[in-house]
Amino acid sequence: xxxxxxxxxxxxxxxxxxxxxxxxxxxxxxxxxxxxxxxxxxxxxxxxxxxxxxxxxxxxxxxxxxxxxxxxxxxxxxxxxxxxxxxxxxxxxxxxxxxxxxxxxxxxxxxxxxxxxxxxxxxxxxxxxxxxxxxxxxxxxxxxxxxxxxxxxxxxxxxxxxxxxxxxxxxxxxxxxxxxxxxxxxxxxxxxxxxxxxxxxxxxxxxxxxxxxxxxxxxxxxxxxxxxxxxxxxxxxxxxxxxxxxxxxxxxx
Amino acid sequence: xxxxxxxxxxxxxxxxxxxxxxxxxxxxxxxxxxxxxxxxxxxxxxxxxxxxxxxxxxxxxxxxxxxxxxxxxxxxxxxxxxxxxxxxxxxxxxxxxxxxxxxxxxxxxxxxxxxxxxxxxxxxxxxxxxxxxxxxxxxxxxxxxxxxxxxxxxxxxxxxxxxxxxxxxxxxxxxxxxxxxxxxxxx
Numbered sequence: 001x002x003x004x005x006x007x008x009x010x011x012x013x014x015x016x017x018x019x020x021x022x023x024x025x026x027x028x029x030x031x032x033x034x035x036x037x038x039x040x041x042x043x044x045x046x047x048x049x050x051x052x053x054x055x056x057x058x059x060x061x062x063x064x065x066x067x068x069x070x071x072x073x074x075x076x077x078x079x080x081x082x083x084x085x086x087x088x089x090x091x092x093x094x095x096x097x098x099x100x101x102x103x104x105x106x107x108x109x110x111x112x113x114x115x116x117x118x119x120x121x122x123x124x125x126x127x128x129x130x131x132x133x134x135x136x137x138x139x140x141x142x143x144x145x146x147x148x149x150x151x152x153x154x155x156x157x158x159x160x161x162x163x164x165x166x167x168x169x170x171x172x173x174x175x176x177x178x179x180x181x182x183x184x185x186x187x188x189x190x191x192x193x194x195x196x197x198x199x200x201x202x203x204x205x206x207x208x209x210x211x212x213x214x215x216x217x218x219x220x221x222x223x224x225x226x227x228x229x230x231x232x233x234x235x236x237x238x239x240x241x242x243x244x245x246x247x248x249x250x251x252x253x
Numbered sequence: 254x255x256x257x258x259x260x261x262x263x264x265x266x267x268x269x270x271x272x273x274x275x276x277x278x279x280x281x282x283x284x285x286x287x288x289x290x291x292x293x294x295x296x297x298x299x300x301x302x303x304x305x306x307x308x309x310x311x312x313x314x315x316x317x318x319x320x321x322x323x324x325x326x327x328x329x330x331x332x333x334x335x336x337x338x339x340x341x342x343x344x345x346x347x348x349x350x351x352x353x354x355x356x357x358x359x360x361x362x363x364x365x366x367x368x369x370x371x372x373x374x375x376x377x378x379x380x381x382x383x384x385x386x387x388x389x390x391x392x393x394x395x396x397x398x399x400x401x402x403x404x405x406x407x408x409x410x411x412x413x414x415x416x417x418x419x420x421x422x423x424x425x426x427x428x429x430x431x432x433x434x435x436x437x438x439x440x
Contacts, residue, residue, distance in 0.1 A: 021265075025272050034281045036287060038396030043382075044389035046294040110389070193379065195386060236265050243261050 003101040013242030020235030031224035043110035060103035068128040074104040075169040083161040119203035128166035135159035146248030259356040277413040284401040291394040316367035
């Protein structure tokens, strides 16, 4: 590696460090937002940014079916990656990704409210995560690839090395949601006596923060704190390391 | 070389502190707004409940001719609510009205004809629903106040709070002993 190449990496390190710092501060702000807003009871939910906690009662119309595990769900996202080789290394390329969501009702001990998960950051664990030869995957995965015209066969019909990931939100799953409470477009104004019937939780037009997680608030805050410190410390180290080399290169030091 | 590294480190720390101050300030503004919003959300429900009471009284007074005392207490509590100025007075009037309504609905159990009246059943359900929502929103308001009060008393946020003159704790939605005495009711 020559000196100019190292200089280029150093510039990338400084820029990357600044980006990490910015994301660190965004994470800090989001953590504060979660801390600042108390959890609302569903029956007395007010309009605006709200935090609720409960379990999925039912879908508004019908459930979706997850692509790889064939389960009933209200949200799924997936990715299919393929391993490729260059002269120097092997790397993964995403060849297909997608997500879909259905409106659902979240229930706590006081009532139910309609949630539209479209546009939310959904933080749930994998429901399916497997790496291996494509033709040896479960039949649901093969069916999905065939119906979506994903080329999973390699040279003379042999399988390719592929990676599959799926995340789903299932019925009865407990969820933490922070989103915007707005007028429910599916209920005519004044026709329902219950306050929560007139409300839908969705991504706000002004406040874009919309977060859905299976973790309770305390655990979620710990995750945010860890992410924030990693981003801030990582960003600072990258800037210091990168800037030091740039200064050395330019003979400033 | 070490001076340069210290210089870069100090710049990062300074930028960090500036962002932190901005973030704490914005956070305190947000907490203040949350409190005002939560208070307005309680007041909306208190008003809705007060508006339902004349309808309730006119429905029940035909059946409960011999329970004038109970009806008077509801009316008195409603008047206290309308006249309440401070948060503590509103909380005391709310407690009084909730108590009077509880007694009214308990006494109504002795009047089968009243219990069969559709408009009474509807009003009872509506008012009970509002009572529950008011209780939830009181709790939400007090949580919002608690979040703000903890933040302005915790280090290092208290430095920014003091600097921005946000160091006065907010009042909870709770009746003071004085206001409780003022609206004491006896059945």
